[in-house]
Amino acid sequence: MTEILTPTSDNSSEIIPVHPAIDGYMRALVGSTDHPVLLEMEALAEQKRFPIVNRLVGIFLEMQARMIGARQVFEFGSGYGYSAYWFARAVGQDGRIICSDGNSENRDRAEQYLSSAGLWDRIEFNVGMAQDIFVQTDGLFDICYNDVDKGWYPEVWKLARDRIRPGGLYIADNVLWHGRVAAETYTDIALGWTEAIVEHNQMIFNDPEFDAFINPTRDGVIVARRKVV
Numbered sequence: 463m464t465e466i467l468t469p470t471s472d473n474s475s476e477i478i479p480v481h482p483a484i485d486g487y488m489r490a491l492v493g494s495t496d497h498p499v500l501l502e503m504e505a506l507a508e509q510k511r512f513p514i515v516n517r518l519v520g521i522f523l524e525m526q527a528r529m530i531g532a533r534q535v536f537e538f539g540s541g542y543g544y545s546a547y548w549f550a551r552a553v554g555q556d557g558r559i560i561c562s563d564g565n566s567e568n569r570d571r572a573e574q575y576l577s578s579a580g581l582w583d584r585i586e587f588n589v590g591m592a593q594d595i596f597v598q599t600d601g602l603f604d605i606c607y608n609d610v611d612k613g614w615y616p617e618v619w620k621l622a623r624d625r626i627r628p629g630g631l632y633i634a635d636n637v638l639w640h641g642r643v644a645a646e647t648y649t650d651i652a653l654g655w656t657e658a659i660v661e662h663n664q665m666i667f668n669d670p671e672f673d674a675f676i677n678p679t680r681d682g683v684i685v686a687r688r689k690v691v
């Protein structure tokens with residue numbers, strides 16, 4: 463697995479989807495979501511330049527989960543639990559978030575943070591390759607959330623799509639990849655990642671069993687809903 467840092471060093475071709483003033487306006491509206499644990503997790507991301515989804519995307523994830531009454535969520539690439547924090551709030555006491563990450567330090571941090579937030583009992587955190595953990599886990603999911611290294615995106619979509627219940631959601635972060643998906647020329651942070659994201663997005667929009675849309679907030683979040691036939 464590649465340790466990704468926030469891709470700012472090669473941003474000569476970066477296209478920012480949402481104007482920073484609009485982003486700031488939206489962020490100011492959601493100040494009431496502050497929680498001491500969230501602030502700590504966000505401070506750590508800033509300090510280590512660790513790519514968590516941000517507050518706006520977190521709120522969006524929680525809302526998506528609440529809108530479909532999600533109880534079972536699988537996360538590919540959980541980091542230290544920031545995105546899981548939002549899903550865990552949505553699924554309620556009987557819900558379950560299966561987290562996966564290749565780094566055991568992230569698991570330990572997630573336990574510390576999500577315990578402090580009173581959400582750890584909704585989490586099953588597995589360390590290892592997310593795709594392997596997924597195929598070893600039975601059942602259908604209300605939501606499969608993808609945030610692994612971007613070269614894996616097509617593979618994760620192919621694995622996940624068949625395991626989403628009708629009316630359930632596939633959600634993936636970074637699908638605009640700092641605008642590279644729409645740039646004529648770009649420098650990638652890892653060979654082939656932009657091409658993988660482009661292929662991933664195209665497959666989803668071409669899939670007759672799903673309806674899809676990209677929310678351009680932060681780095682682009684795709685939401686694809688399995689049709690109910």
Ligand SMILES: C[S@@+](CC[C@H](N)C(=O)[O-])C[C@H]1O[C@@H](n2cnc3c(N)ncnc32)[C@H](O)[C@@H]1O
Nearest residue numbers: 514515539541544545563564591592609610611
């Ligand atoms: C972008 S971060 C996840 C951030 C997290 N979803 C959040 O918003 O709080 C990606 C994480 O996925 C992990 N990772 C990348 N590829 C992976 C894979 N194939 N299997 C398991 N973990 C992976 C990395 O170790 C890293 O912690």
